[in-house]
Amino acid sequence: MCRCASPAAVVEPPSPPEKTFTDVITEYRATFMITDLKVTTRRGYESVLESTLLPRFGPQPISRVDGAAAAALDLDMSKRELARATRNNTQIVLRSVLRFAKSRGYVADRPANLPKLKPFDEGILEIPSxxxxxxxxxxxxxxxxxxxxxxxxxxxxxxxxxxxxxxxxxxxxxxxxxxxxxxxxxxxxxxxxxxxxxxxxxxxxxxxxxxxxxxxxxxxxxxxxxxxxxxxxxxxxxxxxxxxxxxxxxxxxxxxxxxxxxxxxxxxxxxxxxxxxxxxxxxxxxxxxxxxxxxxxxxxxxxxxxxxxxxxxxxxxxxx
The missing domain is CATH 1.10.443.10 (Intergrase catalytic core)
Structure with a gap:
């Protein structure tokens, strides 16, 4: 009678833990912000990241920073009576980070139902005489x-x-x-x-x-x-x-x-x-x-x- 050993079960390697929003921002700063953003734009993005986005989403898995989360952030900013330009800038930076996360394969697609950018009047030109x-x-x-x-x-x-x-x-x-x-x-x-x-x-x-x-x-x-x-x-x-x-x-x-x-x-x-x-x-x-x-x-x-x-x-x- 054959006493051959049964084939060992194939063990799948554990999936790497999902990236957090902070993890994605670390990569975003080290790559995209240097190669794709101008100096002045980089400064503005850094301000939004430090003041708003990282405190809000930092430890959360990147997949949870979705359209609903972005809409909730915009609602909170509206309740604080922040200017439309400030709210727009925040959403612009967040969209850029989410596009980057998609390009790296950390999310399947950019979230749907992101808040629309708010229209606002252009400033009046100052023309001296x-x-x-x-x-x-x-x-x-x-x-x-x-x-x-x-x-x-x-x-x-x-x-x-x-x-x-x-x-x-x-x-x-x-x-x-x-x-x-x-x-x-x-x-x-x-x-x-x-x-x-x-x-x-x-x-x-x-x-x-x-x-x-x-x-x-x-x-x-x-x-x-x-x-x-x-x-x-x-x-x-x-x-x-x-x-x-x-x-x-x-x-x-x-x-x-x-x-x-x-x-x-x-x-x-x-x-x-x-x-x-x-x-x-x-x-x-x-x-x-x-x-x-x-x-x-x-x-x-x-x-x-x-x-x-x-x-x-x-x-x-x-x-x-």
Whole structure:
């Protein structure tokens, strides 16, 4: 009689424990946030993770952070009367984390029934007048004036201004005087880190009003920065805004942000008759709709001009 041993039962290896929300965030920070997010976006996402998402979901299995959990979070934020933008930003970061979890195979699919993002009104554009800009530039010292003029006449974003180097500046001279040229916008600088501009590299003509101010720093190391603070260093993350507030107080712009200078530049290009698609490229707008906001603002100018003309011209239709 055969006493052969019966085949051993196959033992399945235990399934690895499910990732928690914190586990996923650890990987998300070490990979996706570094490779796919710009510096400023990364900062914003970190704030949402630390202040809201990790305290709320940290130890929970990632599969339990579903549409119902996201909706409950949004409801709690609504009860606390948090702004729509804050609620939207929280949901945007959460969606990004859940997409990442799906890409890593930690969940079968992104949860259904996630809360819809809330519509909110776009802010009103702050467009200073020519008189206000003139007063601001006259009030500013030489260093402030150069920085402000780069936003007023070239429409630079603050991070692009902080990163602008002499090698990106090509001045054109006529009779020995700087009369124009081109600025190459190739980098941005945010929180001390250099990155590509928000919507890629671009070139901007140097306006005749800006050229003499740039000529003063034309000489020097090619890698030297064009806009410097009083310590001879590139502007820090908040230095330019603080300088604008100080000078703006004396120029009647104390309640405005430094971004109003960029808004002024874009509007002035449109008023000069530059085609809107060209202004889009000069401003570095990803979408034409962004540039169109300035066109709509100018329509208000025209309506106001028509109203004033009607008041100033006393002729009645029946008189002629």
């Amino acid at each position: 020519d008189e206000q800009i003139t007063k601001l530039l006259r009030t500013a010292n030489e260093l402030h004036r150069r920085a402000f003029a780069l936003m007023v006449f070239a429409g630079l974003r603050p991070n692009e201004l902080r990163a602008l180097r002499r090698k990106d500046m090509k001045l054109r001279r006529e009779g020995g005087a700087a009369m124009g040229g081109v600025l190459g916008i190739r980098e941005g600088r945010s929180h001390g880190e250099v990155h590509t501009p928000k919507t890629g590299q671009r070139e901007i003509p140097i306006a005749p009003q800006l050229a003499p101010l740039l000529a003063l720093v034309e000489e020097g190391p090619r890698d030297g920065y064009v806009a410097l603070n009083k310590r001879g260093k590139p502007w820090g993350q908040y230095g330019l805004d603080q300088a604008f507030k100080r000078v703006g107080r004396r120029a009647g712009l104390e309640e405005w942000s430094v971004y109003c200078l960029r808004h002024y530049a874009i509007t002035s290009w449109l008023r000069a008759g530059i085609p809107v698609h060209v202004v889009q490229r000069m401003a570095g707008h990803k979408h034409l709709a962004t540039t169109q906001r300035y066109v709509h603002f100018m329509k208000q100018d025209l309506e106001e001009a028509a109203r004033r003309m009607a008041q100033a011209q006393g002729l009645k239709e029946e008189s002629w």
